[in-house]
Amino acid sequence: MELSNKTEYAVLSLIALAACYSSGESLQIREIAARQNIPNRYLEELLATLRRGGLIKSIRGVKGGYVLAREPRKITLLDAFRCMEQGDADVPKKNSTPSSVETEVIQEVWQEGCDAAYSVLQKYTIHDICEQRAKQRQMESMYYI
Template structure:
């Protein structure tokens, strides 16, 4: 399992939306693009995918933009990753022809690794990312005399 640019950019955009969830403030594409250094066109495509996946909502009008569709405590990283990368990224591909014993062993180990990775991503939420970011920002603000 690898973190693609697509997934990383989606997580960065969602992190910005999550940090504004409690205030109800929406963010426009160009604001998110500047804050996280994501190309506008690419971000548009990602946000459309996230909207179709039910993770964000778009708001029309002068004060429009995007907001999270649900509380960041209820959005897991696995849900985000599977929305962006597709269901096949989460559900392992099962080869119908078993092949050799060695092939079977390799596929069993890879399936076990995928399940472990999915379990970790299921354990963390968007809120967890926000909290970790806040802690790291606090540490960076500290200085010593």
């Protein structure tokens, strides 16, 4: 399993939206792009995918933009991964008729690895990532004499 640019940018976008969640403020594409250093055109496609996946909502009008569809504590990294990677995000199914014992063993180990990876992604929410970011920023700003 590899973290693709589109999934990374999608999570960065969700983090930007999470920062505004409690105030109810929406963010426009250019604001998200500037905050997270994501190309505007690419971001448009990502946000459309996140919207179709039910993770964000779009708000029309002059003050419109994007907001999270549910609270950051209820959006897991696995939700974002599945939304962006679609078919690639499902846990691989075990081949019913392996061609050899070796193939069967490889499939079992691969399945265990995928299960572990998905378990970790399910464990962390956008809220958790925001908290970890805040802790790291705090550590970076400490002065040592």
